[in-house]
Amino acid sequence: MIVARDLARTYMLGAVPVRALRGVSFTIEGGEFVGIMGASGSGKSTLLHAMGLLDVPTAGTIEIDGTDVLALSGREKTRFRLNRLGYVFQDYALIPELTVEENVVLPCLVRGVPREECLGLSREVLRDVGLEGRMDHRPAELSGGEQQRVAIARALVNRPAILFADEPCANLDSATSTTILDLFARLNEEFGQTIVMVTHEDWHIRYFCRVIYLRDGLVEREEPCRTKKRRRASPDRETAVDDDRLPGDV
Amino acid sequence: MSDIGVSLFLASRSIRRGNRGTFVLTVMIIALVFVNLVFLPSIISGVVEIFNRQSIDYTYGNLVIEPKENDLYIDDVAALKRKIDRIPGVAGSSPHIQIGATFTYRGKAIPGTVVAFTPQYEKEVTALHTAVTSGDFLSDGDRDQIVLGVLLAGEEDESKDRIESLGGVKVGDSVLVTFTNGETRDMRVKGIIETMAVQADRQAYVTTGEMEDVLGISDQANQILVRTVEEGNEEEMKVALMSFGVQETIKTYEEKAQGFVTDAIQSFDIINAISTLVSLVIAVVVVFIVIFISTVGKRKQIGILKAIGIDERIIINSYVIQVAVIASLGTAVGLVFTALLTLYLTANPLIFPGGAVSPVLEAGQISRSIAGLFAVSLVSGYIPAWKTAQEPILDAVRG
Ligand SMILES: Nc1ncnc2c1ncn2[C@@H]1O[C@H](COP(=O)(O)OP(=O)(O)OP(=O)(O)O)[C@@H](O)[C@H]1O
Numbered sequence: 001m002i003v004a005r006d007l008a009r010t011y012m013l014g015a016v017p018v019r020a021l022r023g024v025s026f027t028i029e030g031g032e033f034v035g036i037m038g039a040s041g042s043g044k045s046t047l048l049h050a051m052g053l054l055d056v057p058t059a060g061t062i063e064i065d066g067t068d069v070l071a072l073s074g075r076e077k078t079r080f081r082l083n084r085l086g087y088v089f090q091d092y093a094l095i096p097e098l099t100v101e102e103n104v105v106l107p108c109l110v111r112g113v114p115r116e117e118c119l120g121l122s123r124e125v126l127r128d129v130g131l132e133g134r135m136d137h138r139p140a141e142l143s144g145g146e147q148q149r150v151a152i153a154r155a156l157v158n159r160p161a162i163l164f165a166d167e168p169c170a171n172l173d174s175a176t177s178t179t180i181l182d183l184f185a186r187l188n189e190e191f192g193q194t195i196v197m198v199t200h201e202d203w204h205i206r207y208f209c210r211v212i213y214l215r216d217g218l219v220e221r222e223e224p225c226r227t228k229k230r231r232r233a234s235p236d237r238e239t240a241v242d243d244d245r246l247p248g249d250v
Numbered sequence: 251m252s253d254i255g256v257s258l259f260l261a262s263r264s265i266r267r268g269n270r271g272t273f274v275l276t277v278m279i280i281a282l283v284f285v286n287l288v289f290l291p292s293i294i295s296g297v298v299e300i301f302n303r304q305s306i307d308y309t310y311g312n313l314v315i316e317p318k319e320n321d322l323y324i325d326d327v328a329a330l331k332r333k334i335d336r337i338p339g340v341a342g343s344s345p346h347i348q349i350g351a352t353f354t355y356r357g358k359a360i361p362g363t364v365v366a367f368t369p370q371y372e373k374e375v376t377a378l379h380t381a382v383t384s385g386d387f388l389s390d391g392d393r394d395q396i397v398l399g400v401l402l403a404g405e406e407d408e409s410k411d412r413i414e415s416l417g418g419v420k421v422g423d424s425v426l427v428t429f430t431n432g433e434t435r436d437m438r439v440k441g442i443i444e445t446m447a448v449q450a451d452r453q454a455y456v457t458t459g460e461m462e463d464v465l466g467i468s469d470q471a472n473q474i475l476v477r478t479v480e481e482g483n484e485e486e487m488k489v490a491l492m493s494f495g496v497q498e499t500i501k502t503y504e505e506k507a508q509g510f511v512t513d514a515i516q517s518f519d520i521i522n523a524i525s526t527l528v529s530l531v532i533a534v535v536v537v538f539i540v541i542f543i544s545t546v547g548k549r550k551q552i553g554i555l556k557a558i559g560i561d562e563r564i565i566i567n568s569y570v571i572q573v574a575v576i577a578s579l580g581t582a583v584g585l586v587f588t589a590l591l592t593l594y595l596t597a598n599p600l601i602f603p604g605g606a607v608s609p610v611l612e613a614g615q616i617s618r619s620i621a622g623l624f625a626v627s628l629v630s631g632y633i634p635a636w637k638t639a640q641e642p643i644l645d646a647v648r649g
């Protein structure tokens with residue numbers, strides 16, 4: 001569970017303050033698949049960075065599963081990210097020198113888990129994202145969608161309490177986007193994975209159980225959880241949601 | 251996997267899949283710096299060694315016994331020699347009488363030194379008798395015969411002389427020797443010796459009998475050269491001699507040769523220190539630049555690693571490990587280069603005034619160079635890695 005209270009973030013551009021967040025409060029329950037939406041510049045990324053412990057808000061508090069994360073030291077934050085959070089960057093952010101498998105296995109190795117166990121876990125998540133056949137490839141040899149799935153596998157390998165994704169489909173065509181959103185939906189439904197995802201595509205809304213709309217650094221409104229039934233009922237979603245294939249098997 | 255294991259993992263992938271050219275270039279530069287660090291000292295060691303060799307073999311033996319303070323001569327030399335020769339660890343000894351003289355040949359007069367010894371004894375201590383290039387060495391009963399060092403005898407073509415000489419004295423020629431006490435002798439040149447040791451090659455040699463006749467003394471000497479069985483234990487042998495009742499002043503060949511050699515070595519050491527400093531600065535700059543460029547190029551990657559939750563120390567260590575690998579390979583290649591250079595220079599020695607000099611590699615110098623190179627490499631690898639890892643994650647990830 002994430003509890004954010006009065007989050008503010010002011011950037012200083014020279015002497016000019018840019019108020020990216022101006023007092024944002026909300027609660028995200030465990031097991032939710034939440035979308036964060038809003039116009040460009042409304043503060044979506046800034047908010048996700050703050051929750052992902054990649055940036056420090058100017059004011060406010062964030063509590064994740066009972067921990068006041070802003071009170072942690074730098075090293076404790078690093079540990080917290082490693083053990084509890086998964087973060088998917090918009091531009092994949094893979095390590096070019098590592099193979100797909102090495103990219104995914106790395107966060108697990110860092111936790112001190114034995115190598116064999118990590119290899120097993122990474123093979124599992126790579127299968128989940130449909131890339132078990134590409135384990136020995138380098139990121140440069142993969143398509144954008146495949147790279148994004150590697151990034152997701154890497155974010156998932158440590159079984160994070162929360163998965164953050166900042167516009168994970170921004171660089172992808174709609175077919176690939178669908179594959180990735182299907183994967184998220186499946187993780188959320190099957191494993192109860194908490195997911196917080198930033199997007200500006202309206203058609204993604206049908207995947208979320210709740211949407212937080214930002215506007216000029218404030219929460220404009222929240223749309224309540226949609227039921228699974230309602231999502232399934234939406235006619236143009238039939239193929240994507242009822243599809244039982246693994247997301248990678250396109 | 252342990253933290254250091256993760257660092258190793260990252261480092262090994264970075265080396266395997268990173269830029270080959272940069273890697274090889276850095277290794278080669280470290281190798282050349284290593285050669286530079288080791289080579290000059292090895293030449294200096296070679297010079298020192300040849301100097302010591304020649305001091306012992308042609309000028310001083312291992313130990314030199316001199317008259318007590320205020321005395322001109324050592325008395326009862328025959329008895330003293332017998333006493334010395336009985337001391338365990340002594341291989342032989344040779345009393346010397348040295349005196350200044352002026353040599354005249356074909357109207358040319360040159361000041362110099364005449365050394366008198368008993369040839370039979372001299373062979374126990376020095377190798378002068380092996381250095382005869384023409385004619386013969388002195389024999390015990392020789393009278394009015396003299397052996398000249400090659401620099402004193404000189405060349406007929408004076409332009410070939412390195413120092414002022416008699417201008418090409420040949421075996422069989424006559425040289426007029428005027429000793430400092432005023433005595434004059436017309437002596438036949440019996441042999442010419444060439445040792446490459448400057449001092450030995452500038453002197454003239456006669457028998458003790460001859461000199462006693464000139465000076466009107468007997469059973470006296472102003473030096474006794476001592477050859478020890480082992481080399482390197484001169485200090486202990488000095489003490490041994492004293493404990494066996496030798497009351498005269500005893501000096502090791504190193505103490506005798508001081509002045510000249512120490513001055514030379516000091517100058518060498520200054521040159522060497524400058525060269526070492528320059529080499530290390532080059533190593534620092536190169537490693538720093540290479541790692542700096544590499545980490546700046548990997549700014550984003552370092553940001554990503556931090557975002558995933560990898561501790562800065564693990565990231566920095568992965569760069570330090572890479573530098574350590576580069577430094578290890580560099581010194582290994584450097585050792586190979588040095589070995590090849592040493593082999594070449596042993597086969598084709600450098601000619602110095604003291605003789606032919608081959609590089610002498612010393613374990614201490616090599617380990618100091620390795621340690622120095624490692625230290626500067628690690629520091630100059632650590633700093634840029636540390637600096638890049640300090641950057642806020644988002645700044646780094648945005649690239
Ligand atoms: N590092 C920064 N320095 C200064 N201003 C910044 C910085 N990062 C973001 N901002 C400003 O903060 C505001 C919110 O930025 P943010 O990236 O959160 O928007 P966003 O909602 O993610 O937009 P987009 O949909 O375009 O990604 C913007 O006005 C932006 O210019």
Ligand SMILES: [Mg+2]
Nearest residue numbers: 044045046166
């Ligand atoms: Mg954004």
